[in-house]
Amino acid sequence: MLLDFILVIFASGITSFIDSFLFELESDPIEDIFSIKNAVSIILLAAVIVPFIEELIFRFPLKYERNLVFHFFDFLTKNKAKTFWFKHFRIFFYLFAIAFALMHLTNYSNTNSLFYILAPLIVLPQIIAGITLGYVRLKLGFFWGVLQHGLYNLILFSVALLFFNSNQLTKINNIDYSLEINIVEFGLNNPITLETYKSEDRIDSIIGNNTTVKELAEILDSTDTILLKKSKRLNIRFINKTNSKNPETIILDELIKEFK
Incomplete structure (x- = not known):
């Protein structure tokens, strides 16, 4: 988690540069969600509900025995899907991390072409988080990943609420x-x-x-x-x-x- 914070701070510097010197990153969609919540609701949403849902979608399937989609394909292909999964697991691991990061583009309302060109840099903090959370999920288990994700969001949102609101x-x-x-x-x-x-x-x-x-x-x-x-x-x-x-x-x- 400490390594995650260190890397994300560096990556956030790139995002801040884009926001300050290239074009403003419009975060209206996510602001609209949180603007009508009280502090307790914001913390509950950011540190409990969202981490659980995101981990369920993007990290839970990283263990083959929990991946119902590949189990279905395995049934159709007579165990060929399982072989394919393990042979190309590294690719699947990083694809899940990238998909997790790109999903966070919905936090912004920008539609200019430069926004999409620089999308990998804009969501670089989420790419790093996706990789570290995936590692925790595989090494320790699903709920440890949820815990780290929740603690990460709890720290960020608590600091924002207390000092930068x-x-x-x-x-x-x-x-x-x-x-x-x-x-x-x-x-x-x-x-x-x-x-x-x-x-x-x-x-x-x-x-x-x-x-x-x-x-x-x-x-x-x-x-x-x-x-x-x-x-x-x-x-x-x-x-x-x-x-x-x-x-x-x-x-x-x-x-x-x-x-x-």
Whole structure:
């Protein structure tokens, strides 16, 4: 497990480089799943349910006596499938690891061609995990693989929940206005609030917690198609002090800088 973490940290550096310098990795699908869960549900899902299901699909069949598909083919081919399995087992082992990794591409909503070209690098952490978990499954047994997978996810998600759930996007405080926007990684099933306070036609303040970029863009009458599709969650606090500039423009400019 320690070796897995060391290798995955290295591989994650490659993924971070792609995300920072080539194109943004859109993780909206998985964020949508976790945004409506509380902390206990997230940990239960990530550290118990998902590891068991994934190990059942991708590691349980690595032992021939548990592989019902090949047992069926073995019956049809009069034991030829069993011979084929053991002769080419290394290939099957790595194919299961690669299939496990490629399945994690569904965590992202990207559809550009470069995303698919770089897919092996994007899921390199999962390829490494697939290989190490496969080794544990073969050497120690199925439930040891589930345990390692669960502990791995428990550590990652616990650290994310405790230390990285809120990241500051913007903090501006001048004589004209103050604006603070924080990105929220997990909604934790908290109530969504987004209030706009006005005096006549002037926006005095906008206060929002656990809202989405899309909802905020709609409130600000944005026509930007990228912002109107973003489900990333935000906490926002805007105070207009002098009305010297259009508040909608101020906030949308900051959002576009981050998400475009």
